[in-house]
Every structure is written in structure tokens, then in C-alpha cells.
Amino acid sequence: MVKKNSSRNLMFLGTGSDVGKSIVATAFCRIFKNEGYAVAPFKAQNMSNNSYVTMEGGEIGRAQATQAEAAGLLPSVHMNPVLLKPTGDMGSQVVVCGQVFKNMTAKDYYTFKDDIKFQVLKSYHSLENQYECIVLEGAGSCCEVNLRKHDIVNFEMALSVKAPVIIVADIDRGGVFAQIIGSMELISKQERNLVAGFIINKFRGDPQLFQDGIAFIEEKTQKPVLGLVPYYKDIHIDREDSMSLDNSQINIFNTPIKIAVIRLSHVSNFTDIEALESEPEVSIHWLVSPNNLLNYDAIIIPGSKNVIYDLKQIEKKGWFEALHDYTQKDRGMIVGLCGGYQMLGKEIHDPKETEGPLKEALGIGLLDISTEMDTIKVVKRSSGKDRLFQTSVRGYEIHMGKTRLNQNASAFIDLQGYSDGAISKNKMVFGSYLHGLFDSGTFRQKFLECIAKKNNIEMNHSIKHSDYWDFKEKNYELLGNHFKKYTQTERIIQILNNGV
Structure with missing residues (x-):
């Protein structure tokens, strides 16, 4: 014994x-x-x-x-x-x-x-x-x-x-x-x-x-x-790792709102999507290739632990052309979170090989921003107000890059003492370093209502406006x-x- x-x-x-x-x-x-x-x-x-x-x-x-x-x-x-x-x-x-x-x-x-x-x-x-x-x-x-x-x-x-x-x-x-x-x-x-x-x-x-x-x-x-x-x-319950993404089978046609998320090779902080997935009116589908992209009401590019490598991989798979076609046809919103935000820009440089041996790459080019990787890691909790919906948001930052906004980009969020992210002139493409953005109930509600209104989608249920914490607490019980x-x-x- x-x-x-x-x-x-x-x-x-x-x-x-x-x-x-x-x-x-x-x-x-x-x-x-x-x-x-x-x-x-x-x-x-x-x-x-x-x-x-x-x-x-x-x-x-x-x-x-x-x-x-x-x-x-x-x-x-x-x-x-x-x-x-x-x-x-x-x-x-x-x-x-x-x-x-x-x-x-x-x-x-x-x-x-x-x-x-x-x-x-x-x-x-x-x-x-x-x-x-x-x-x-x-x-x-x-x-x-x-x-x-x-x-x-x-x-x-x-x-x-x-x-x-x-x-x-x-x-x-x-x-x-x-x-x-x-x-x-x-x-x-x-x-x-x-x-x-x-x-x-x-x-x-x-x-x-x-x-x-x-x-x-x-x-x-x-x-x-x-x-x-x-x-x-x-x-x-929030997933632990990306293995569980491969095991999730989600019917993309069973809800009014359909959102595609790009399945990056080195995806990180994929739980940023969980709050959206909790909504009964929303289906989430993780896509490796840009097939039937026009079926989706929004596209999200999540974070990555090897941004340049993943960027080059999705370029080979035809994502760059498909995303530009999606925006030109004014189909829906495109959102980039952390590494995905960096990918939406014009270019990414990693002169010190912070994430790997690849030192530079052209971005998707849907936001007029440029990013340079740094050896100093930003790790902090943040809160503020977004400029698109004027809602209070909070979350946390984990990144090793510094992003510069160029002439045709505006900041997306006003945080305490500084701004974050960028939004395009037509307000249909935006990105942010803030993880947990969709956990903020009012922001999530306004985002989904905006998508529904743009695509004349009738909702069967009201969109939740409570913070994701209430939902999580119920499910822990x-x-x-x-x-x-x-x-x-x-x-x-x-x-x-x-x-x-």
C-alpha cells in the first residue's frame, strides 16, 4: 500500500x-x-x-x-x-x-x-x-x-x-x-x-x-x-490542442451563419473561435483548402506559431487568390487574429529568425500594414473599445512582432494608452493582436448581427450578448x-x- x-x-x-x-x-x-x-x-x-x-x-x-x-x-x-x-x-x-x-x-x-x-x-x-x-x-x-x-x-x-x-x-x-x-x-x-x-x-x-x-x-x-x-x-469545454480540430465534424449548412476558419499547420490559440462556436446560429468549419469559399459569411485567419511558414503554405494552396476574390465579390467579413492579423498585411520580416529560418514573406495584402518579428515577446492582458462597433472588449496579447500601420489602414481597437489592430477602408477586413476578442459578448453579438444584416440572414434565435464566461461556467457544472x-x-x- x-x-x-x-x-x-x-x-x-x-x-x-x-x-x-x-x-x-x-x-x-x-x-x-x-x-x-x-x-x-x-x-x-x-x-x-x-x-x-x-x-x-x-x-x-x-x-x-x-x-x-x-x-x-x-x-x-x-x-x-x-x-x-x-x-x-x-x-x-x-x-x-x-x-x-x-x-x-x-x-x-x-x-x-x-x-x-x-x-x-x-x-x-x-x-x-x-x-x-x-x-x-x-x-x-x-x-x-x-x-x-x-x-x-x-x-x-x-x-x-x-x-x-x-x-x-x-x-x-x-x-x-x-x-x-x-x-x-x-x-x-x-x-x-x-x-x-x-x-x-x-x-x-x-x-x-x-x-x-x-x-x-x-x-x-x-x-x-x-x-x-x-x-x-x-x-x-475549450479544446486543449489542435488534434481535436481534426476530429470535429461540423455540418456547414445546418445554421443561418457559416464561418470558415483557415486550418494553419502551426495554428495557435484556436480557442479564440470557441465563443463563436457556442452560438446556436453559427457553424464553424476549419478549412485546409479554399474550396467553396463563397458559401461562407465570414472567414477567420487564426494565430500561428510559425507565421511566415504558414503564410507560404496557404499561398501555395490558393488562399491568397481566393481571399481577394472573396473581398472583390463583397461576400463577407475577413478577420485576422494575432498571426492571422500579420498575414493580412503587405509583408512580414523576420531578420533574426525568431520563428524559423524563413526571413521574409509577402502577405495576403488585404490590410495596409507591415510586420517585423522581434525577439522581445509581448505578453499582457488588455482591454478597450473597438472602433467598428463601439463595444468594450478585453483579452490578452501574446506575440513577438511589431506591426506598422501604413497610409490606407486605421487602428481597430483603442486600448489603455495605445491602439491595436487595423481595419480596411470598407470596414470588411480587420485584424487584432487581442486574443479572446469574441469572448466579449456585446462585440460578438454586433459582429454576428453585422454579418446577418449584410447577407439578409434571418435568425431563428437571438444572438447571445452575455460574456463567454457565463457559458463556460454553466458547462463546467x-x-x-x-x-x-x-x-x-x-x-x-x-x-x-x-x-x-
């Missing part, structure tokens, strides 16, 4: 990527909060270009920000002390405690393991001193044998803080028996002793027909299955209730308090 230390903690590890670890951790942050615990989330190391800016002015993975919100907390850099933001296939920008450390290859990063682990544990103990219990999340598969010696986020973290482990498996992708039993075979006896049980996620069908499967898993592993959680479609219904919650709370 593994004895607990004085603090309460529980770790969710996975049999692979995208099995639902983040969602499970989010659900139990809400469940423990509702049970009266002061609970905080923690992930030692996250790899994602979907980041969030905390009140401290630092970056963390979006999943940990979501978990903090579910726990009723303001997100902190200590909840995700190491964030790796891929800049290409071989390297990442390393963010430590919210601040950029440097760009590194995986090989170089591993040489800093001891220093990184020291900071990870320092952040963990900082949270441990403030909260009654910590919900930890692992990364990818918990049993990658080739990465074990470099591990700081999976069983190495659980062993360091004596956290009982629940392994999450995804039955929807198939092979759940191999996932669970194979994972148990590949970990050490010491690690197996930490495992308290399993949660089988994304189940479809009659659970009674899987009881033999549960019995088989429990007999083979000598560990309990603590939950068989049904797949859901009516609970909306739905998520917690869903997992509480389909897991052995009381037993899991006993594991939290007493260990394995």
Missing part, C-alpha cells in the same frame, strides 16, 4: 494523447470544488501552442487555465510551470514559469532536465502550500519507454509527490484492452503500486454490454475500473455532473484523501 503524504493529491495519466486526460482533470476540479475542497490544477509540462495569459502576465497551457476556472480560481503560472510551444517539427519555444526561456531542440532541452525539474517541484509546492488538494495531469502516454529517462510530467512527477494515479483510456478509438493492460505491463512495479484504477472515457452504447470487459480488465490488472464515462456532445454520475466519485474522493 502506498501511503499518502500530508497533502492531498490525485494524478490523471493517459494511455495516449487525446484520450481525455485534460477533460477528466477539469471535471474533477469542479467535482472537488463542489465537495468543498480548495483545489488547484497542476501540469508539470505542457506542449501546446494554445496558451493563456495569467494575471501575473505569464503564459500557461490553455488546459490548465480551463481547469483553474473549473476549480473557481484565477489561473497561475505555477499551475503549468513549463510550456513548450512547437515552432516546427524539431524545436519549441520553452516557457518557464510564464516567461520565455529560449528556443530549443528536444535534445538541448533534455540537458536542462535537473534545472527544469527543480522549478517544476518549486511551483508544485507553492500550490501545495495554498490549497487543500492538487489535481495533477500527465502528458501523452504514461508509458513511452523511449522517453522514460527524460520524464518529468508522468510517473516521475507522481513518484516525486507521492500522488495516487488514475489512468484514463479512450474506448472510442478502439483497443481499450490493449491500451490499459499494455500500459500496466510497460510500467515498473513501483509505478504500478501508485495506480489506483482506471477511467474508461468516450463510451458509446449500452454499458451493460461492457460489464464482461470491465471484469476482464480488473482480473488482468488487479485494479478497479472507477468509471465508464459516456461520450457527450452537448457539453462545451454540466461536465462535473456528467463525470460524477458515471464514475465512482466517493471512492475517488477516498483515494484523494487516503491514497492507493
